Amino acid sequence: MAYDKFKILNSTVVPMPIENVDTDQIIPARFLKATERKGFGDNLFRDWRYDSNNLPIKDFVLNNKNYSGKILVGGKNFGSGSSREHAAWAIYDYGFRCVISSFFADIFRNNCMNIGVLPVQVKPEFLENIFEEVNKDPQAEILVNLPDQFVEIKSTGNRSKFEINEYKKENLLNGFDDIDYLINIKSEIINFSKSTPL
Amino acid sequence: MKKTLFDKVWDSHVVRSLKNGPDVLFIDRHMVHEVTSPVAFLGLKKRNIKVLFPERTFATADHNTPTIDQHLPVKDKLSHNQLQALEKNSKDHQIPFWGLGHEKNGIVHVIGPEYGITLPGATIVCGDSHTSTHGAFGSIAFGIGTSEVEMVLSTQCIMQTKPKKMRININGSLSIGVTPKDVALYIISKMTTSGATGHFVEYSGNIFTQMSMEGRMTVCNLSIEMGARGGMIAPDEKTFNYIKGREFAPKGKNWVDAMKFWKTLSTDKGAEFDKEFYFDGSEIEPMITYGTNPGMGMGISGGIPLCNDSNGGGESFRKSLNYMKYSEGDHMIGKKIDYVFLGSCTNGRIEDFRAFSKIVKGRKKSDNVTAWLVPGSHKVEKAIKDEGILEILNDAGFELREPGCSACLAMNDDKIPPGKYAVSTSNRNFEGRQGPGSRTILASPLVAAAAAVTGKISDPRKFL
Numbered sequence: 001m002a003y004d005k006f007k008i009l010n011s012t013v014v015p016m017p018i019e020n021v022d023t024d025q026i027i028p029a030r031f032l033k034a035t036e037r038k039g040f041g042d043n044l045f046r047d048w049r050y051d052s053n054n055l056p057i058k059d060f061v062l063n064n065k066n067y068s069g070k071i072l073v074g075g076k077n078f079g080s081g082s083s084r085e086h087a088a089w090a091i092y093d094y095g096f097r098c099v100i101s102s103f104f105a106d107i108f109r110n111n112c113m114n115i116g117v118l119p120v121q122v123k124p125e126f127l128e129n130i131f132e133e134v135n136k137d138p139q140a141e142i143l144v145n146l147p148d149q150f151v152e153i154k155s156t157g158n159r160s161k162f163e164i165n166e167y168k169k170e171n172l173l174n175g176f177d178d179i180d181y182l183i184n185i186k187s188e189i190i191n192f193s194k195s196t197p198l
Numbered sequence: 199m200k201k202t203l204f205d206k207v208w209d210s211h212v213v214r215s216l217k218n219g220p221d222v223l224f225i226d227r228h229m230v231h232e233v234t235s236p237v238a239f240l241g242l243k244k245r246n247i248k249v250l251f252p253e254r255t256f257a258t259a260d261h262n263t264p265t266i267d268q269h270l271p272v273k274d275k276l277s278h279n280q281l282q283a284l285e286k287n288s289k290d291h292q293i294p295f296w297g298l299g300h301e302k303n304g305i306v307h308v309i310g311p312e313y314g315i316t317l318p319g320a321t322i323v324c325g326d327s328h329t330s331t332h333g334a335f336g337s338i339a340f341g342i343g344t345s346e347v348e349m350v351l352s353t354q355c356i357m358q359t360k361p362k363k364m365r366i367n368i369n370g371s372l373s374i375g376v377t378p379k380d381v382a383l384y385i386i387s388k389m390t391t392s393g394a395t396g397h398f399v400e401y402s403g404n405i406f407t408q409m410s411m412e413g414r415m416t417v418c419n420l421s422i423e424m425g426a427r428g429g430m431i432a433p434d435e436k437t438f439n440y441i442k443g444r445e446f447a448p449k450g451k452n453w454v455d456a457m458k459f460w461k462t463l464s465t466d467k468g469a470e471f472d473k474e475f476y477f478d479g480s481e482i483e484p485m486i487t488y489g490t491n492p493g494m495g496m497g498i499s500g501g502i503p504l505c506n507d508s509n510g511g512g513e514s515f516r517k518s519l520n521y522m523k524y525s526e527g528d529h530m531i532g533k534k535i536d537y538v539f540l541g542s543c544t545n546g547r548i549e550d551f552r553a554f555s556k557i558v559k560g561r562k563k564s565d566n567v568t569a570w571l572v573p574g575s576h577k578v579e580k581a582i583k584d585e586g587i588l589e590i591l592n593d594a595g596f597e598l599r600e601p602g603c604s605a606c607l608a609m610n611d612d613k614i615p616p617g618k619y620a621v622s623t624s625n626r627n628f629e630g631r632q633g634p635g636s637r638t639i640l641a642s643p644l645v646a647a648a649a650a651v652t653g654k655i656s657d658p659r660k661f662l
Contacts, residue, residue, distance in 0.1 A: 033276035085343035114345035167219025182353035
């Protein structure tokens, strides 16, 4: 599925300094029943966001008016668990375009990149710096620069490089997806299939 | 160059490698279910393309399906729509479809091996993280997202950066009451939920060679719970005997050719791994979890670790115990429970029902326990009946439900109520995983059986 190009993002952030945020929290299984990619943002972090009477839980960060923005900053091992791409869809649909953490689960990271959400992995100390800055000033802005592969805390000028493979980077910069690439080499794939033993 | 089992399978499936990018990996088998596929099929429709290799694709309904009265129409409208979408998409693309009521229906990771779809040396994907189960046969099997499901449907390939390699070696002998589930929960408790992220794991050592195929599946199934993309075990005679004669397994000359290939599938002496770990099998106790991720496990006779000496980090660890309403230092033995769930792609196979029945035989289900016993497939259900296990279960006050994923992720009506404790043989104890507010304790079928007859966490070794 085609998505918006990602180049440079300058935004306030939503901090979530919790470790091992799993995809069942990002979107609980009972909200996976759609047959179209619609409305998943409403159920992002559903059970942390709303109580059993569907009333907002005040101390959860998405219900705190002080915090908003296109960048979600999460604790270590963000996105562990289920392979549901719905978790990445919910994050995108809610309005985030980037997730920053010190460590991501593999499938979640791939899912994000496949739909145009940039996962940015930084060192634990840098992640702490972001949390500290946002704690001091909820309006603190973070700059995410994909072409030059760095993230910057604007108020302090503190920068950190991040890794991304060149192919995925090109895709995100141009809004391409893997299927476009694979369809172009279909005849090579069909030839290859003839030599596989199983 | 000396190669690992993983290298051998991966390298033989690379269509092309991109410089500083991923490999284009050919996929031999693609399993499809109702939850993660509809948007992928919509994508194909938008691009106006068909599934490239429908004969390499298999569809079943499992995540959403009810586990009682399967002959009646599915009441939940959204579930019904999703099941119908899979049926229609399978038909439109000529994919074999084993929906509700079909004799081959069951949990995707249970039926793949049962029908010989899962083969050594194959690459297997499915839009489900527990696809790692199939690695028990020496295949590379891993879970994928919906965009990737669309990729595989349309081109039979996926773009993946080759993961790093890890080997986990366990030798020794397992004590009585210690099952493959305990081995897996032990490994995860040592590795943590992110300890194998970025890696593909090979399990090695006599503990695994001595395990049944069902046991190996349980271990590989749980690889994802320590962050690994997948886990695999080198195929051996046990593997070949399991596969031989199954419906989709190679026959005749194809079998002979396949065997030649399969016998090459082991790690060369001296091949290198990025990381290697060694554990002693005789140190493993029956395991139990106390927190909200599968890494929060311990020997059943132990006490919950103190917040400061855990791997999870203070704040997150405290949040987790607070959700479970347990305290650091607490002993799990004797804690009251409300539900028992036997089933899932982790422990929904015949061996798991045999183990459960061994303990409940001649005993009675505790009155304060609601027990959901859900076979992984119709084939498992049939074996339960044929082997006389159903009678044992019924005599002890248990009933058998119909196959499906059920309370493992509670997408259907099998939801653990808020605040209730469930001893589950499934794979995840995340907050609300088995229903909003539910509290999950992961354990083996033996521990689940001991809990079911006593109404509290009990040491299964006392019943064996």
